[in-house]
Amino acid sequence: MLFGTYILRPDRVFDGETMHEGWVVRVKDDKIEAAGPASSVSAAGAEVVDLKGTTLTPGLIEGHSHLLLHPYNETPWDDQVLKEARSLRVARATVHAQKTLLAGFTTVRDLGTEGADYDDVGLKQAINKGIIPGPRMVVVTRALIATGSYAPKGFSPDIDVPQGAEEADGHDALIQAVRRQIGKGADAIKIYADYRWGLMAEAKPTYTIDEIKLIVEVAKSSGRAVVAHAGTAEGMRRAILGGCETIEHGDTGTPEIFALMKQHGTALCPTLAAGDAVSQYRGWKKGQEPEPERIKQKRVTFKQALDAGVTICAGGDVGVFSHGDNARELVMMVDYGMKPIDVLRSATSVNADVFHLADRGRVRPGLLADLVAVEGDPSKTIADLYRVRAVLKGGVFYKR
Numbered sequence: 001m002l003f004g005t006y007i008l009r010p011d012r013v014f015d016g017e018t019m020h021e022g023w024v025v026r027v028k029d030d031k032i033e034a035a036g037p038a039s040s041v042s043a044a045g046a047e048v049v050d051l052k053g054t055t056l057t058p059g060l061i062e063g064h065s066h067l068l069l070h071p072y073n074e075t076p077w078d079d080q081v082l083k084e085a086r087s088l089r090v091a092r093a094t095v096h097a098q099k100t101l102l103a104g105f106t107t108v109r110d111l112g113t114e115g116a117d118y119d120d121v122g123l124k125q126a127i128n129k130g131i132i133p134g135p136r137m138v139v140v141t142r143a144l145i146a147t148g149s150y151a152p153k154g155f156s157p158d159i160d161v162p163q164g165a166e167e168a169d170g171h172d173a174l175i176q177a178v179r180r181q182i183g184k185g186a187d188a189i190k191i192y193a194d195y196r197w198g199l200m201a202e203a204k205p206t207y208t209i210d211e212i213k214l215i216v217e218v219a220k221s222s223g224r225a226v227v228a229h230a231g232t233a234e235g236m237r238r239a240i241l242g243g244c245e246t247i248e249h250g251d252t253g254t255p256e257i258f259a260l261m262k263q264h265g266t267a268l269c270p271t272l273a274a275g276d277a278v279s280q281y282r283g284w285k286k287g288q289e290p291e292p293e294r295i296k297q298k299r300v301t302f303k304q305a306l307d308a309g310v311t312i313c314a315g316g317d318v319g320v321f322s323h324g325d326n327a328r329e330l331v332m333m334v335d336y337g338m339k340p341i342d343v344l345r346s347a348t349s350v351n352a353d354v355f356h357l358a359d360r361g362r363v364r365p366g367l368l369a370d371l372v373a374v375e376g377d378p379s380k381t382i383a384d385l386y387r388v389r390a391v392l393k394g395g396v397f398y399k400r
């Protein structure tokens with residue numbers, strides 16, 4: 001590793017919570033050693049890195065990625081799961097990992113391999129060993145689905161089609177599945193609390209509350225969190241009461257459900273960019289045509305979640321759209337009603353807190369030197385997050 005001692009000198013530093021004009025950051029080896037006004041931080045023995053014109057932030061944390069998927073307008077999800085070789089998918093994922101890191105996202109919570117078994121575990125190991133460049137990964141491996149509820153679907157009932165996640169239900173099978181995924185490398189467990197199943201076009205709840213409670217109990221006893229895909233109010237309610245820590249999507253939540261999330265401390269990962277991307281893949285000409293019903297509804301429910309004071313994670317479901325375009329979600333969070341500074345908090349300190357990553361997400365002595373410098377000031381213009389000038393992960397420059 002090419003460790004050094006650096007003084008990073010941007011125009012301002014966002015420490016994960018607050019913006020500070022005129023701060024500098026001292027990095028030694030893989031950690032942040034000091035941060036504060038330039039006059040208060042010793043430059044002795046350090047290489048000064050001039051980052052004039054930039055804002056330095058903690059490395060951004062992607063809350064919802066699928067490094068083993070690529071955009072559905074390139075290849076539909078069904079075909080990725082059923083027709084692409086695992087080797088092809090992993091080869092792509094190595095490129096996705098690099099693009100993510102160079103976009104300033106130094107950590108991803110990768111929420112399911114979607115048919116690629118435990119390949120996220122090997123990908124994470126390859127990054128951690130320094131074999132390929134990429135973000136730090138929190139992985140969930142295969143994710144859990146109630147039998148019959150997931151996809152690919154639409155085939156003859158006479159044949160069994162491989163699914164994009166692991167089917168398991170009921171007491172013993174669920175306990176075994178959770179433990180097996182943990183044993184093979186899962187840092188957290190993901191469940192699908194609802195989905196469009198069978199011949200239904202609409203999403204419906206899948207697991208019972210008792211099943212979710214059991215999954216949470218088994219995962220928690222090993223120190224791992226459970227996260228839930230849920231779009232329906234009832235799926236969300238079961239996930240909240242069952243003890244899941246984050247809800248992914250939450251598209252048709254209600255004020256009552258968001259109040260329940262607030263009460264239980266359940267965070268929402270809204271994945272605005274995924275809905276935006278899928279609507280465009282289905283033919284919506286954004287900017288030229290009125291917003292489809294799905295988008296209008298998402299604006300309403302996202303606002304309801306904000307009004308209820310729900311903790312908002314930043315996670316776009318990247319993979320549905322291009323890896324490296326992760327900032328798309330953050331730009332959309334502002335467009336849908338969040339203040340830019342709150343979006344910056346979500347993508348750094350809030351995500352770190354919600355995902356139990358105490359060693360990152362802030363600019364603070366002793367934390368990992370995961371840092372990104374972007375041109376301009378993203379607390380004023382959120383899209384400045386696209387203008388990445390420098391990326392450090394663990395004190396090593398990946399872009400300079």
Ligand SMILES: [Zn+2]
Pocket residue numbers: 064065066111317
């Ligand atoms: Zn997803």
